[in-house]
Amino acid sequence: MASTYTIETLLRPAVELYTAEVCFTVAALCVFAPWTLALTPLFGLVAALGFLALGSMRLKQALLVLRYRRNIRRLPHYTMTSKDMPVSNERLFIGKGFRWTQKHTQRLMDTYLPKFAPYVEPTPLYQHARRLEARLEFAPFPLNLLAKATAWDVPLNPARPLPPVGGLPRIHGIEPSEHDVSLPLGERVGHSLVLGTTRVGKTRLAELFITQDIRRKRGGQHEVVIVFDPKGDADLLKRMYVECKRAGRLDEFYVFHLGWPDHSARYNAVGRFGRISEVATRVAGQLSGEGNSAAFREFAWRFVNIIARALVALGRRPDYEQILKHVINIDALFVEYAQKYFAEHDPKAWESIVAIEGKIDRKTLSFAMKDRPLRVVAIDMYLTQQRISDPVIDGLRSAVRYDKTYFDKIVASLLPLLEKLTTGRIAELLSPNYQDLEDPRPIFDWMQVIRKRAVVYIGLDALSDTEVAAAVGNSMFSDLVSVAGHIYKFGIDDGLPGAGSGKVAINVHADEFNELMGEEFIPMINKGGGAGMQVTAYTQTMSDIEAKIGRRAKAGQVIGNFNNLFMLRVRETATAELLTNQLPKVQVFTSTPASSANDSVNGKTAFTSNTHDQIQSVSVPMIEPAHVVGLPKGQCFALIEGGNLWKIRMPLPASDPGEVMPKDLQALADSMRKGQAANTDWWQAPGYQALNESLPADLVNDFRNMASGEQAA
Known part of the structure; x- marks a missing residue:
């Protein structure tokens, strides 16, 4: 075989078949007609064995060449049902592939040489068949049968169409001997970054990882799985439900989904905290801190912290609705807390406050206090007279002493954020009513999820409202960072009887994470590994991260915290260079034909000639950005296990009739696929029936007819 030489040549006719054919023919003669070769029957059998061995060896070599030529044009199908997916307690299965070495760079470069084009490019028959199908697309019967015959995807069809994955099959076909590729679970704590443009297999890779994370069971316990899905992928939701059912x-x-509040669980992003100041950090952390906005952000943090401390002191769990309510009107909270404080420390204070209130002349008040209720002014005066000092009441006093107009300007950046999180039915999900025992929708928080080893699907409906999706995603990330810090210090069972300091693997999958990330994402991937966080982030390009954060250095800081890189097809060269620039250069060999002719000095020979091939080595990158751009769908380069480069293709999903969802989740998934609104009866908002009763009947009918017409359109 040519593989033993400097330059390997597999793109050629399989000449070994001729040797194999001769060997098998002679072996047959040795057995059935040894006299034709002047052999006795006994020596004929011995010779036949020798010829069979030589023929088998040459046939194996020929099959290798034929398989290599086939894979260069078309890879074999690779499908797998979910239940057949291997699940290991030591490794994470990725797909089939091979480790990329200098040999593969050499083979890939050879496929671009003109002399090998007949073995690499589509055959003339294939090209004619595709042109014929285009011409006969709208042809009448029976001409259209010819187009259907050429488009029939069966091995017997000589003009069989390629699978609709695009790209260059040669990138993976250069290695016929592929095998299962997996990542040691110990490497996942270093976090993984998946890059790829739209519709090239990121979600399929996510399904592959999530399926194994849900079904994995180490030490007798399952692992925590948290999936952020901004756009809302119905197939991903179905996969998670089916795997949870399969794993019991x-x-x-x-299931938490902003677009379908009727089917969604509820979640309070600021309801659980280790320190009260975390509430203000989670809210104000989503505001811009660049330039002049930094001062407003700091004031918003202080103001939210004042409100949160007062709510906790009153025995209430903070939520976005209460914070918004008191940001708009801090006076009511000031009076309510004063009532509680005086009831505990100075029961007779109200007699003095009422007396002060009756003597107040608004003309003598300061400009900032003129518009405040008299009761607020009286309480402030009493506190001043008695020199009462309490951290919470002092903070509330400082807030009510601001001029109302000036105060509204300072919190102008805070109000839009809070309104995004409390508008419409989103308020039901993010500010749950803990006292409503008739609401069947569960309420969860991250510590509860981690302790239960639960599985959470977060659908943020970013296609409908990007701003709200980003705000909710940011708040969840911020809450998760806080919980990770608590687990790092005290473990997951802190505060429970017999609590230990153990940790559990927390698998966080963030699809389109650039839409959700903020400053709080950096400590999650930087320090979250100590709490068991294993983040797998999916996005399109490096520019998406940079555009979201706003600074190239910060984007580099984020990317630098991912130890494992999976690069699917991308369209941005800078993103492809994130992989290629980390790879070494290798030496490849080129063959240059050379010939010469010389006149002969003696009279016997007219001239002499010489023909030979010169082999030279050239240093080239292991792969080029163009190879990343040319990847077919469902394939990737993976830089894992300390910089080892692997070429991998993921299995395509095979249908499994046993995967059935309940009716409510099936309806939810169907609606997600259609891209419809959360509730097709969107006009039937709360209070709609009461509105009908107050409107004339003809107007109500006209309104219903109009809505029906819009649905039909």
């Missing part, structure tokens, strides 16, 4: 984890499965 339906009781631990939560």
Whole structure:
């Protein structure tokens, strides 16, 4: 075989078949007609064995060449059902592939040489068949049968169409001997970054990882799985439900979706905290801190912190609705807390406050206090007279002493954020009513999820409202960072009887994470590994991260915290260079034909000639950005395990009739696929029936007819 030489040549006719054919023919003669070769029957059998061995060896070599030529044009199908997916307690299965070495760079470069084009490019028959199908697309019967015959995807069809994955099959076909590729679970704590443009297999890779994370069971316990899905992928939701059912984890499965509040669980992003100041950090952390906005952000943090401390002191759990309510009107909270404080420390204070209130002349008040209720002014005066000092009441006093107009300007950046999180039915999900025992929708928080080893699907409906999706995603990330810090210090069972300091693997999958990330994402990937966080982030390009954060250095800081890189097809050269620039250069060999002719000095020979091939080595990158751009769908380069480069293709999903969802989630998934609104009866908002009763009947009918017409359109 040519593989033993400097330059390997597999793109050529399989000449070994001729040797194999001769060997098998002679072996047959040795057995059935040894006299034709002047052999006795006994020596004929011995010779036949020798010829069979030589023929088998040459046939194996020929099959290798034929398989290599086939893979260069078309890879074999690779499908797998979910239940057949291998699940290991030591490794994470990725797909089939091979480790990329200098040999593969050499083979890939050879495929671009003109002399090998007949073995690489589509055959003339294939090209004619595709042109014929285009011409006969709208042809009448029976001409259209010819187009259907050429488009029939079966091995017997000589003009069989290629699978609709695009790209260059040669990138993976250069290695016929592929095998299962997996990542040691110990490497996942270093976090993984998946880059690829739209519709090239990122979600499929996510399904592959999530399926194994849900079904994995180490030490007798499952792992935590949290999936952020901004756009809302119905197939991903279905996959998570089916795998939870298969693993017996339906009781631990939560679905949170902003677009379908009727089917969604509820979540309070600021309801659980280790320190009260975390509430203000989670809210104000989503505001811009660049330039002049930094001062407004700091004031918003202080003001939210004042409100949160007062709510906790009153025995209430903070939520976005209460914070918004008191940001708009801090006076009511000031009076309510004063009532509680005086009831505990100075029961007779109200007699003095009422007396002060009756003597107040607004003309003598300061400009900032003229528009405040008299009761607020009286309480402030009493506190001044008695020199009462309490941290919470002092903070509330400083807030009510601001001029109302000036105060509204300072919190102008805070109000839009809070309104995004409390508008419409989103308020039901993010500010749950803990006292409503008739609401069947569960309420969860991250510590509860981690302790239960639960599975959570977060659908943020970013296609409908990007701003709200980003705000909710940011708040969840911020809350998750806070919980990770608590787990790092005290473990997951802190505060429980017999609590230990153990940790559990927390698998966080963030699709389109550039839409959700903020400053709080950096400490999650930088320090979250100590709490068991294993983040797998999916996005399109490096520019998406940079555009979201706003600074190239910050984007580099984020990317630098991912130890494992999976690069699918991308369209941005800078993104492809994130992989290619980390790879070494290798030496490849080129063959240059050379010939010469010389006149002969003696009279016997007219001239002499010489022909030979010169082999030279050239240093080239292991792969080029163009190779990343040319990847077919469902394939990737993976830089894992300390910089080892692997070429991998993921299995295509095979249909499984046993995967059935309940009716409510099936309806939700169908609506997600259609891209419809959360509730097709969107006009039937709360209070709609009461509105009908107050409107004339003809107007109500006209309104219904109009809505029906819009649906039909």
